[in-house]
Amino acid sequence: MLSEWQNHKAQLRSYINKRLDDTDAVDDILQEVYIKASTNLHQLKARGSLRGWLYRIAHNAIMDFYRERQPYEALPEYIAEEELTTSERARQEMAEALRPLIEELPEKYRLPLQMAELEGMSQQTIADTLGLSLSGAKSRIQRGRVKLREQFMECCDIETSKSGVLDCTPKQPGCTSSHCKYG
Structure with missing residues (x-):
């Protein structure tokens, strides 16, 4: 998994960076993608689909990032x-x-x-x-x-x-x- 991760890491960082307005969060999300991929590697059906699978995890992590940042104010x-x-x-x-x-x-x-x-x-x-x-x-x-x-x-x-x-x-x-x- 580690060698495969190294092959896709730079591309994933670029993908995440283009979609975030917070450059400080890019590495955090990239790390989250690695952890989720490592933890759920057993769910990957074929090695050939690893790249798409990693991008899907990255996309979901970006969506979670924006969901958590949505401003809201509790009603008094x-x-x-x-x-x-x-x-x-x-x-x-x-x-x-x-x-x-x-x-x-x-x-x-x-x-x-x-x-x-x-x-x-x-x-x-x-x-x-x-x-x-x-x-x-x-x-x-x-x-x-x-x-x-x-x-x-x-x-x-x-x-x-x-x-x-x-x-x-x-x-x-x-x-x-x-x-x-x-x-």
Whole structure:
């Protein structure tokens, strides 16, 4: 291997040097190519393909070099925390806006819907808590959502776009704007 390496070393150095913007790293990458080739020599199928194999190792080492150098800056922790609290706050506001309408639903739909949408319980937990089959709980939650949507549409004018709800205003004097809080 050593004599074969000596035959290709100068050409490999030139190949690596042309592809790097850091001349100090050329010898490091060349050494890495030698170590990988020596360690994985058993993977080489035919001696005639040694040159191409060495160039492939060199190419991969160059790609690894650039991947490691990609500049990145970790996000400050407060940004991730802020997103989470903003998202959670929006969910809570939505839940409070919908609570009065959900409370007007018949009990068999109200309870599963409150558990799913306001308390964030899984459908299996809801089924177990209410003594229902999983499909029965899913059905009641789905029917509750349909009834809630019908109530909401009767009570409020909703303007939507592809990105979601843009505006919501009460239709009737009996409806309060708290139903439309998230608009």
